[in-house]
Amino acid sequence: MTIKKSQGQTLQKVGLYLPKSGNTMQATIRKHDVEHFKQILSEGNVYVIENFNVIPSRDKYQVVNRKYMIQISNWTNIVEIKDDAASIPFHIFSFISFDNIRNKRHDDGCLLDVLGSIAAISPIYYTYVGQDLTPLRNLEMQNAESDTFSVTLWNKFVLDFDDRQIHENKATGPVVVVFASMSVRIYKEKLQLSTYSASRFYINLHIPEVATFQDALQQRQMPVGPIQYIEVAEQASLTPYEQISSNRKTITELIKLDPIESQCYMQNTKYTCEAKLVKIDTTYGW
Template identity: 25%
Template sequence: MSAKMAFDLLCDISLASRGWKIRARIARMWDYTGTANDVPPMHVDLVLVDEKGNAMYAEIPGVEADKFRPLLQESKVYTFSKFLVLPSKPAYKPFPNKYMIKLTPWTNVEQVNEVPADFPSHVFNLVQFSDLSQRVGMQEYFTDVIGMIIGVSKLAYVRMASKTSDTPKRVIALRDLANCEVKLVLWGEHALDFDADAVHSVGQDNVVVGIFVGTLMKAYNKTLSGGSACKWYLNEDIPEINQFFDSLGDSAPKIQWISAGAKSFGSSQRPAQLEHKSVADLKKIDPWEAAGAGFSSTVTIAKLSPSQSWWFSSCSRCHRAATAYGSSYKCYSGCSSVTAIPKYRLCLIGTDGTDSAEFVLFGRVAQQVVGRPVMNLIKFQGRSDNIPKEIAAVVS
């Protein structure tokens, strides 16, 4: 068997690649840090493409990021050996591959200097605008789209509920060949990196067509959201972009300045000071009378609720609880999704000396408290009733 393996053959194997090598270009690379900013990555994600155009997702564990980050560069071609081939993760996948690559401390990486001119450079699975509504809330796969830019916004800063500092935000309006329109919101460093002034200037006399990859379709106003996994290609010599230009009519609108919609996503100002209450006072509040009100309370976590698991299976579309149903899942809300991903559900008993109460933390909020993604803990603990040490450490 040849020492160099093509992805189409490699994807049928799920074991350590003893002695095998693959040659692939890094089409995309990004750091995943969860909801935190300016922290070491939990893992570094790669989209690899081989000479035949086959694509595969690869992951560098956070503990190995400092070792491999200086060795790798986006768009370069490398030979990889001594890696693992594992079942693909259940969520945030660039494409529906069955397997993924995971680099190990023993993985060898060598840059390839002589690369054929026809070696593929781009990887994407374009979704029609008319089909985007079916992807609202879907977290299993990222969404890739192509469209003509008809509007861009100035940079705005907003305060999100899960953040402790303001987050940069920029809005881009896209239109497809069927005149369907959608807005894409870029966040964080991506909002800063997108040169809206240059795009607006070019768009006064020329059409700007872009492919945006690694986005998610959000339920709020049905907008695309571009975070750390997002990347764009504007007016590049890519067949899909060239075909889009060929299909355009004689006239196209100039790119306009549009609103960043800061108020729609929350004020950039710090929230008003919440009234502080003891746990005893909180338990006396009538929820019907205090609907919509917020309070603060300082408690010590006395223990974990013994009656609840620290994670649950969440429907990939509506995020409600789901249960295993044969080889797929069935959503309790009755939606048509048959896939689910694990999510945090931390049930904590907190006390301040006046009384005790149960506080339930879900998803990102729980991850901020624990400090690690739920999938990381499940991988190491298995799907048992044991409490991971990272969660046990929350007590007291």
């Protein structure tokens, strides 16, 4: 078996390639065993793995669509091997089209692999998730039919996304990006792909699927235009605690606000209110 970079990022969720069957399978490591296996396992290396459990796969966020997965524990025996390592493919994906992504709107069962050219990039911006100031970045991917799809990078994926590499590759042709193990999210009623802890991305990866995609662009004689710039709205610099205390109003004060007289002042202004929830009216649904 080999640990696949394309199928898992953290040791708690690992993708395996099974050379005899040519299939992939997900493996999981119990939380209290992770530190032990960090010293043993490295992504891309080939191992013989013995004495493991086979358990049902979880219902959500599978990196490989299988009914069962392997559970590695402290009694599992793992030995690295060097022979025949080159015969095992380093990257394995199950690519999905943009149209089929739209059918996954409410399906978190299996994370998705997708590829396309980069059409637009936003600058890095930050927002608070809980009490943590979190970096984000927006992208627009484009398929061979010129359809686009939005992607949001979070946390370490934002910092790992190298602008210089993108623009250097753009000088020689379209920049093709592979996103592996992505989740589907809805933001402001718009469907988008979002990075997950197990996600990976690759720029102009040397695999047949990327070569086929590049050939399709050439056959369609699609012009390679500059990567567009995505503007982002100015983000609040206040912490969640500071936002709670900012512009605090009572319900009476909110009712008395005159939206016409205060239109200039109220534009893009947020108010906070401390109140007790006494009833939920579900007449028109949730």
